[in-house]
Structures are given as C-alpha cells and as structure tokens.
Amino acid sequence: MVFITEESIKEFQTLMEEIAEPLKKTFQNVHQGYPSGTLIRFLKARDGNVSKAHKMLVDSLNWRIQNEIDDILTKPIIPTDLYRGLRDSYLMGMSGYSKEGLPVIAIGVGLSMFDKASIHYYIQSHIQMNEYRDRVILPSATKKFGRHISTCIKVLDMTGLKLSALNHIKITTVLSTIDDQNYPEKTDTYFIVNAPYIFSACWKVVRPLLQERTRKKVQVLSGSGRDELLKIMDYASLPHFCKKEGSSSSRYSRNGTYDDCFSLDHSFHEQLYNYTKEQAKLLEADALIKQGSFHVDFPEPDPEGAKIAQTIETEFQRLGNQNGVSNSLRGIKINAD
Known part of the structure; x- marks a missing residue:
C-alpha cells in the first residue's frame, strides 16, 4: 500500500507553483477547488514518487491544452440520433449513489459493440462523461453529503461477453489509457457482475499482472451481485442489470420495466x-456545434497496459482455439436457466 507523506505533498505543491500560467488555469478545472487531493491521486498513481507524479500531471495538463479538453463540455455530439447510437453501442451511465455518496457508474462491457460511429465520437463521449462527473457530479455530491467526494464506484456488467470482444480491444485500450494517464485514482472500487466462463478464465491470467492497489479495487461478485451491492447502496441506485434476483439476473430487457441507465432517455x-x-x-x-467529431490525440498505452491488453487477446484466442470452446462461447449467456 502506498503511503503519501505530507512532505511529498508539499514538495509536489512547490513544483506545481513553477508551472506556466496556461497549465495552472487548466489545473483549476482538474482539481475543482481541492488541489491537494489531486496531487495525492497522481502521487498514488506513481507509487509516491514525486518526480514521476509531477511529470504525469504536467503531461496530462499539456494534453488537456493541446486537445481543448476544458472546452469539451461545450461541444455536444449531434444530431441526437448519432448520440443515441453511441449510447446504444457504448453502454455506460450513472445509476445513483452509494450510501457514502459515491456516484455509481455502470458499464455494459459484454454488450458494448462500438459499431455506430468512428472511434473519435466514442472518445469524445467518454471524456465528456469523465469531465461531467468531475466538474458537475462530484462537486454536487460533495455539497449534498457535506464532505469532499472525489471518487466513484464502477459496476461492470459482463453479460454477453464473447470472443468477438477482441474486435473492440483497440478502442477499449485507448479509453482505459486515457483514464489511466489523465484521470488516475478516480474509482474507489470495481465490481464485476454477471461474469461468464470466458471472463473467469481471463481474469485468472490477468489478475497477477495488475498492480496491488488495482487488484484490491476489483471485486468479482456472484451472479448479478445484487445482495452484495445492496450492502453499500440502496435498491434505487442499483444498475438495472443488478435488480433481478436468482439465476435469471442477466435476462433483463433494455426496454423493459427496469430503469436503463445506459439509455439516452435516462435522467x-x-x-x-x-x-x-x-x-x-x-x-x-x-459554429462549433456544426462541426464533426471532436478529435483527441490517441495516447500510447504504458508498457503495463499494453502487456495486459496483449495477455487478454492471447487468452481469448487460446480459449477460442480449444476444441469445442469457440462454438460454445459464441452463444454463451450469463447465468442462463
């Protein structure tokens, strides 16, 4: 476990006082009135090394300036039908708050297809959700719950995960790298639910490659995870794919009776x-609204992230090459009756 000392925070603060004014301006959008908390996040991401944390933060601030990230919330994706297509093919949303006030972010890993637009639109949408979370949702939660809230909970639904997920590994690697390099330590816990065999097999291989602080954040829950999640959040805040009990938990309808937090119609x-x-x-x-997608430079994954992505791809291919496994996985349904 990384222990961040007061001395390292002060040293980091001194270094940040020396950065150029444009960097200081965009830093304000990052820390939202809590600069020390942001420094601590970047220190944790670099195992307490002040020099590496400083470089990481400055690189991130330069990335924000070069890609006009501070203005990304002024650039809606239009027309609405295009944005609806993004929401139907990149399943991500917010279902509520934990009992401690942390936003609950739901991600439909297994059923996201990323097939309705170019990669630039998915990146734009992803960053907009990050910025909206950091500039609107988290400050609002801080005010509502009377304490500084800077992280969220993520519930990852593996329903429908198949070998075809290999087709999406490039874009998912890009999105995760953007988060790792520019939004570090924003997730308190990752809950994995509705996990099929293919995920379980890959997880055994990938888990040892993760850093200890990341491994401790990941919890793989049984079935829909409903009972475990209700210990930390109310029923109303459960993602819709967690609200059913029993073995049919994954058989929800995205147009059914449950509140679909992935849909554009969700609040x-x-x-x-x-x-x-x-x-x-x-x-x-x-004039900006009439333009096309908002292009952001693709970040290069760090060696650790590239190794994990390569390991996932290799493991998926190995499973697919096993006699009889490929055919069975193509039609797998999580917790099917």
Missing part, C-alpha cells in the same frame, strides 16, 4: 446532453 444522460447544449449556447458556440 443522467438527458442532463449531461442538455448540459453540453446549454454550455455551447452560453459560449455562442453555434
């Missing part, structure tokens, strides 16, 4: 989308 996405349109109007950004 979280409606509020986020309306927020970006309102911000565009406030800045008289009509």
